[in-house]
Structures are given as structure tokens and as C-alpha cells.
Amino acid sequence: MTGPLYELRGVTVGYRQAPVFEGLSLDIPRGCFTAVIGPNGGGKSTLLGTLSRLLRPSQGKIVLEGVDLRRLSQRDVARIVGLVPQVSRADFEFTVEDIVLMGRYPHLSGLQAPGSADRRVAERAMAATGVLALRERLAGDLSGGEYQRVLVARCLTQEPRVLLLDEPTAHLDLTYQVEILDLVKRLNAGGLSVIAVLHDLNLAAQFFDDFILVAGGRVMATGDSGHVLTGELLSLAYGATVRVERYELRRHDSIREDLAGPGAGGRDDRFFRFLIERHGGPS
Amino acid sequence: MNREGAARQGHRERLHRAFSLGLALALPAAIILAAAIGSVKIPLPEVLRAVWDPFGGGGPGASAGPGEREMYQVIVTMIRLPRAVLAALSGAALAVAGAAFQSVFHNPLADPYVLGASSGAALGAAVAVVANLSLSALGVGLAPVYAFVGALAAVFLSYGLARRAGGPSPLALLLAGVVVGSCASAALSLVIYFSGEHLRQITFWLMGGFEGTTWRSILIVLPYMTLGGALVFIRFRELDALLLGDETARGLGVDAERVRAFLVVGASLLTAAAVAVSGPIGFVGLVVPHLVRSVIGAEHRRLLPDVAMAGAILMVAADTLARTIIAPTELPVGIVTALTGGPFFLWVLGRRRRFHPLGGRKAT
16 A cells, blocks of 8 residues: 555644644655654644544545545544543443453444454454453553553554554653553554654654654644754744754664664664753743 | 463353343342232232232132132232332333443443433423323323423433533533533422422422332333333443543544434433333432442443343332331332432442542552
């Protein structure tokens, strides 16, 4: 299959009478590993909601794998796009396995209950995310990191081609943050397109290949770190003077030259430091 | 599937099957017991005989039996059995409606009356009583008909208000339900204030009960309960997804607003039918879903049938208690469910540390 994963053309979308984006056009390639970054209220979540059909544009069109999103039902979309929402823990008395098996629901119809084939898909997903041993536990008894991995497992059970994550590292300890992003990175290496909203620039820069910088209802820049994570663009986006320091780490006693090079080892090779200057910035 | 996983799966299935089987046996037992217990104590064999051969007592062949047997026959088949069956149906309807509303609003405090059904029904019934409409048009008084219409009107008014106030989100619906319920209650107070000699009749209706149930009243509500129950049950997968919130449900391919409207219709039919024949009976619809969930988990495919049976059993037990505890006087069953259900609910909550009614849990 060719062509981009998503094509957005002149999309106007938002909440009720107040559009967040107006006339947004954007291409997202297949197999991407993209972080959506930007200040609060800039439109990160709106963009993710638009891509997952939670929000419907009032104008323009969104094409997913060559098909107009308006021609797909919520169920059709759920078989292609897996959404990991922000963690909310009103989970009643579901076990981990119950929650993961819900990922099969877009594939079931009528009075169908999940069968043994569905259970195998769920088990593979639980194994991939390391929650198989927790399958009988009540979701409410899990730690934040475990629960986040359960939500990813549910998404994988949908057998999607795209994984959308809304702040997957929010409320997690540092080790869990790294764990989740490592997991997602592995899934991406297996061919899954990944788009994640992150507000932590350091994590985003450390793990991701591509970036969409969103601020003030506009996509300000897209591309790799060299294009997007610049002091100039970030200062403009965040309305403060941001200085970017870029470090290169030695590996095997040699400085790697290809900083933009893809691959799972990427985060060992480079990292960034983002400093906000406290005086003299534009309000 | 690895062997350990299969064994675990088997354990859960066995627990669920054992629980369902227990309920399925307890329900007919409760109804039979309810038919035996009362001011006239009827021996169990006589109850079973009357159920087995409902017309035997009145026929010419019964002349062989003693006169006592004919009396038992009448008490069982014409008075106690229809009453117990209607209590069972109402309990099942309220419990299933409660489970559905808790999921639709992803709110553990939701009950069948969140959208104002009980106040609407009460207002309808009070109007019927005051206007002296209790004529036997359908073999039952018109109060149930007015109550049914009042309950549905309140629900649809709530839904319409929420829609106008910016989309029927769970929160908008809950708020609209509170507003409509309060307005209906105020109107009810007004009706009661001017009701004069009908006051006692209205108050009696408001406390809920199954006194004077006939088979005809069962036949009248059964279609609505069946339809409502079917509408809820066929959405068992969507109920699972909605319980986790709208965003999650949409991510799983559920058209949340459409399905919510569908489920509100189903659950409201159940509620309106139950409240029309028995008055507003609290706590069953709130407590039973939590109770069953705590045993077999929240998955609705397994949950809903068990919730229906457990609701039926509890209502039959409560009604039997209500008519015998201070015999010969009858207590309104609504008082019994509230007095026993409230403390029981608190006990359940306290016992299950991990469950919190407001959804709060220990952070991370």
C-alpha cells in the first residue's frame, strides 16, 4: 500500500461553535513514529480526537489510508485505529482480561461473544505488553504503569494499523514513562504507525523520530528534530524564550554522525535539554 | 492458549456458572415460599399442587378434596402467586435498568430513577387519583397508566433538555434528570396540597407496593418489560465499553450518543413499567448491580441475566417480609427495601475496599 496514512485537507474542527483548527492541511506517513507536542490548549488533543474520529470536522476532509473518514463508521475506524485515552480509573469490577478483550468488540457483531480466536489475540497482546500474568487481577488494583500497559494491550487487541496515544506518560513515574515509550517503540518497529500526544518535550525528543508542533490552533511545524525542536519555533509556540541544547553521546567510542538516523537505538545517541529563560521573554 | 491460562479461564467460568445456577434455583424457590408464607400458612405440598394444577381446585373433580384445599388453591393462584411474580418482574426490571443506567452514565450512583422517572410516575399517578380517574378501563385502575406515561414523559423531557443544553453528555443528562425530577416533585407537592380526601391514597401509592396484584396487571406490563429488557440486553458489549467512559467506548467503535439514547429508551421502559404497577421502590436498582458485579465481575453478557434474577429474588423476599413482618398490617415494600437496602449497601461498600462509590482510587 502506498500513499500517506492520513491526509487532512482544509479541516476545520473544534468544540461546538469554537473551532480549534481552521483550514488545517497535514500529511502523516505510514509507519510513522510521531509525537504531537505543543503548549496546553494549543490543540494537541483536538488533533488526536480528529484523527480518531472522536471529533468530526465541520469543513474539509480527512482521508485515512485512502478512504474518506466520513464514509467510515465509528466501528470501521476502530478496526484500523486504536486509541489509548488518558487514564481514567472508573473501572468498576473489570479484570485485566475483561478490559483487554473489549478490544475485540469492533470485530464482533450481533449477539456474538468473544470466542477462542479472540482470546488468543488478547493473550498475544497481553504477552506483548507484559500484563499476561495480571489477567485475573481487578483493573482497579493495578499500579498506574500496569494500567497504562493494559490500555495499550486493549488497543493491540483491536489489531489496529495505527496507535494513537493521549499523554501516555501522564501521572507515571520516570521508569514507567520509559517503559511505556520503549514498548510503543518496539511496536512501531513491528510496523505499527504510532502518533502520541506528549507534553514532556524531553521525553518526546528522546524517543520520537518525527514531530508535529501544535500551538494556537495551528500546526507550526512538522518533521524531524532538526526541523521542529529549534529554539526559535519552540519560543514562538510556547510564548517564552526557549533555549535548546543538543547533546550527542558517545557509543562504542565514536560519536555517531547520523543524528537523524532512525531505529530503536535512537535514544542512546542524542538527547536534548530545553531551558526556558525566566527573564526577557515575550510575556 | 497456555494450559495455566485455560485453567484460570475455567475457574472464572465455573464461578459464574455456579452463581447463575444458584440464582436460577433460588428464584422459583423464593416464589414458592412467598406463596406459602402469610396470614394463612399453606403447607408447601399444597402450594406445589396448586401451582402444578392451577384450575384443579375450582373444577368438579375437586369435590373429592376438602374445602381447605379449595381455599389454598384460591389464595395461591389468585392472590399470592401473581403478587410474587409481579414482585419478581419488577425487581428484575429495576435491577437491569439500574445496571444499564450505571453504565450509560458511567456513574456507580445512578439508579433507575436518575432521569426523573419516579417523580414523573408519582405525578402521573397523583393526577389520576385526584381527578378520580381510577375507573377500571383496562381492568386495572388508570393510575398505573398515568404513572407509566408520567415516567416516560419525565425521561424524554430530561433527554430533550440535555440535548438542547449542548449534547446529551452523561453530565448534562444527570443534571437535566435532577431538574426534571425536582419540578415533577414540586408539581406533585402542589397536587397533594390540594388533594384533600385523596391524600392517603396518594401517599400509599408513593410508598410502593404490590398489594392487590392480579394476573391481568402482569399481562399488561410484561410486553413493556420484555421489550425494554431485550433493548438493553442486545447492547451488552456496548454496556461494557460505556462503563469505561465515552472516549473509551468511541475508541472501541461504539457510537456513544446513539447507543446511549437506545439504552435510555430500553432502561426507561423497564423502569416505567415497574414503577407504574408498584410505585417507586428504591434501592433494588441501585444495590443489586453492585452486588452481582462484586461476585462475577462487570462484563454485561454474564452480568445482566444474573442481575435480573438477583433483583427478582430480592424483591420477592422484600415483599414477603413487608406483608408478614407486622401482620396483619402490611408495610409498604418501599420502606422495607430502603431500611434493609441502605445499611446492606454500606456494608458491601465497606467490605470491598477497592471499590469506591465516587470512583476514586489510590493514586498510581
